[in-house]
Amino acid sequence: MLSTLSLHLPPQNHTQSLTSQNLTPHHHHLLHTFTSPFELKQLHAHLIKTNTPLSTLPPTRIAFACSLTPSFSYAQKLFQHLEYPDITAWNSCLKAFAEGDEPIDAMLLFHQLHCFNVIPDSFTLSFVLKACTRLLDFHTGRLLHGYVEKLGFRSNLFLMNMILNLYALCGEIRDARLMFDKMPQRDVVTWNIMMTLLVKRGDIEQAYDLFSGMPDRSVRSWTLMISGFGQCGKPKEAIRVFLEMEEAGVRANEVTVVAVLAASADLGDLDLGRRVHEYSKESGFGRNVWICNTLIEMYVKCGCLEDACRVFDAMEERTVVSWSAMISGLAMHGQAEEALRLFSNMIQIGMEPNYVTFVGLLHACSHMGFVDKGRDFFARMTADYGIVPKIEHYGCMVDLLSRTGLLQEAHEFIMNMPIKPNGVVWGALLGGCKVHRNIELAEEATKHLSELDPLNDGYYIVLSNIYAEAQRWEDVARVRRLMRDRGVKKTPGWSSITVDGVLHEFVAGDEAHPQAEEIDQIWGKLLERLKMKGYVPNTSVVLLDMEEDQKEKFLNRHSEKLALVFGLIKTKPGTPIRIMKNLRVCEDCHAALKLVSEIADREIVVRDRNRFHCFKKGYCSCGDYW
Known part of the structure; x- marks a missing residue:
């Protein structure tokens, strides 16, 4: 219907009245209020019947029409029958498309601008850049970067930051760095974008160099570095930056609190964890589920299971992460039966478990030698909940069987796995071989481990210890020589x-x-x-x-x-x-x-x-x- 109507649109001319006096009260009302494609078609048909120009539609409604129609082609036809649509109409449409379900339409519409001799303005470029960012379209982004330079918008920091952010999200480190270095001006957003890219790439040292050179820092800047150090396995540095942040008088937000709690958990720094917990309550973050989940993890890792339970019990809202964290915490602390009871409560209230929940349950069974229950959970996760076992679940099962001395069953389990076993799986078998003094299987496990994880000293040490317990000192010396030849150094205990x-x-x-x-x-x-x-x-x-x-x-x-x-x-x-x-x-x-x-x-x-x-x-x- 729409394509037929488009063929019979009256020609537009400058002398024709642009008023809506030919519209009935109903259609006049519809002109400013239509909310569905059907009403738009109805209004479109009435415009044709009453010889009313299409330009009677306000630009904002045209944009709304574009967002309603299921395809780009109709929006294009609307514009083709408008004589010299102004940039406001274009921008309204571009904005609607960029924020809609099909951001690609904003880019297609943008490519039509030259057909109408329309020169884009800064708003035009910002809407199309938004679409590019949603689609992670680096190539169109570079084209828009060219427009920004050509049209003299280089001093528009908002646009420049949008382009830099697009390059960063697309992982284009060279282009992002080159642009950052050449930008005529920067603000804290510019620096944060660049730091975020470096942190995501794991280049924490370069990110910290940028951070150190920032003229001004926002709470996001500080949080980026705290979480970045934590994610890179450097919780000490994360805590150091947080303490500097406190000295600078910057108040932590909810994201900062989560990052500091995670670093405290990794370090086992209970004092700091408790202090941040108090700050969280004073700042009104007490009901934040994300923070509560991290608090549970922090208290569990710091050995304060009772405090973790108190946080869990006080939560008004719990997610599957909350339940899984508590189940895993109970398992780590040797309270397997309590972990299994908590899982029963979780199921009774209708909370659907995820793969992490079952990792915690299998750990609980492994730590206490509940072989039959472990087998049952491993089977139920797929049969009852449709969860396909991951490598972590296979590792837990091998650990469970190996600890209890079922080494042959554990070996057969590994050989029948539908996915390739990794170092953790073979390492679990090796650990069981040490406990139960099985040299033959230990040697086979080590053979696989030397290929999968050749620089991990732990596996060589375990095999060496197994030989030593058997008084096979020549084999001990052979393993030590192998470590030396491969450049593997023993990790000192601390x-x-x-x-x-x-x-x-x-x-x-x-x-x-x-x-x-x-x-x-x-x-x-x-x-x-x-x-x-x-x-x-x-x-x-x-x-x-x-x-x-x-x-x-x-x-x-x-x-x-x-x-x-x-x-x-x-x-x-x-x-x-x-x-x-x-x-x-x-x-x-x-x-x-x-x-x-x-x-x-x-x-x-x-x-x-x-x-x-x-x-x-x-x-x-x-x-x-x-």
Whole structure:
């Protein structure tokens, strides 16, 4: 109908009245209020019947008509029958298209401008740039950049920032950097755009160089650097920038709070995490679900499961992320049954689980050896919820089977996986081989790991330790030579503890600490009391070919023991001691810390590479299964 009507439109001329006096009251009202394509067709037909010029339609309604019609062709016909449409009409249409469902139409319409000898203005270019940005159309963006230069809009900072942002979103680092360097003027938005691009590319050092050179910084600038350092695995730097932000008197917003909480979680900095939590409540962010979810994660990673539960229980609105974070937190802290109960509650209220939820559930089963429940969850995630297992789920299942000694089943599980197993999957099998002393499967797992992750020292160390436990010293030496030849260096064990807001780090065998002598003396006294309680140093965990007395000295210098004694010295009686460790807690340290928690009447929380151990009154939350 529309194409037929277009063929019979009356010719436009300057003498023809541009009033709408020929319209009925109904159509006159419709002229300014139509809201559907049908009403537009009805009005269009009446304009033709009454010989009323199409230009009677106000430009804003033409733009609205364009946004209503399902195809670009009709909008084009409307313009073709307008004599010399002004730039306002064009811009109205371009804006409608750029913000509508089909931003490509704005670009198609823009290409028609030269047919009407219309010179675009800054608004024209901004609307088309918006469409380009939505479509990530770099090539058209470069064309528009040319228009900006040609038409003398180079001093229009808004347009220049739009182009720079388009280049950045398209990942065109060279063009973005060249444009940034040549811009005649910049504002804080310009710098933030460039920093965002660099942070996304992982080039945090260049981003920080720009940040350092900024004449003015907005809260977004500070937040970019805080979150950027956190995402790049540099939480210490993230916290440092946040403290500088506070000194500069800039108030954190909700995004900043999330970034700082995430960095606090990675560092295990409970003091800062709690301070930011208080700031969040004072600033009215308490109901922000995103912040609450991050708070749960922060408290979980800092070993404060009770605080995480309090945040979760107080939430008025919970998302699947909230439930999944709490389930994973309970699993990490050895409370598998509570994690499974929480999952039941989640299902009862109608909350649909996602793939992260099942990672948490499978971790819970793995940490407590619930093989049958683990198999059931793995099957249900697809059968009941249509979730296709990812590599993380396969890794959890291999870990579950391997920990419980079902090594052959774990191996068969790997061989039958529909996706290629990665280093984490084979590493889980290798870990089980160490616990259950299976050299043959350990060698096969290591063969795959040497191809998948050749520079990961952990896998070589585990295989070396398996050989050492079997007294196969020649094989131990062979693995060590292989590491040396491949340039793989052993990661030193370290533990950290935060006291009065200051982070203290200890490495295995550390004698350089200012209080090393005092720590050594206190540990000697503790050791006497431990031995009276039946503690016998487990020198079998020292997998080096040396005398027994040397092995015992080596055990006494493990980093978590040094951090523990420092915590006993520096904190008040009854204060919980929280230690973060980069490697797995060894059997000897685990036994010693259990007894120290009873002797010193302290709660000792240790986060190692795999999970949390909460030592209290001579027992550990892991149930000695880790």
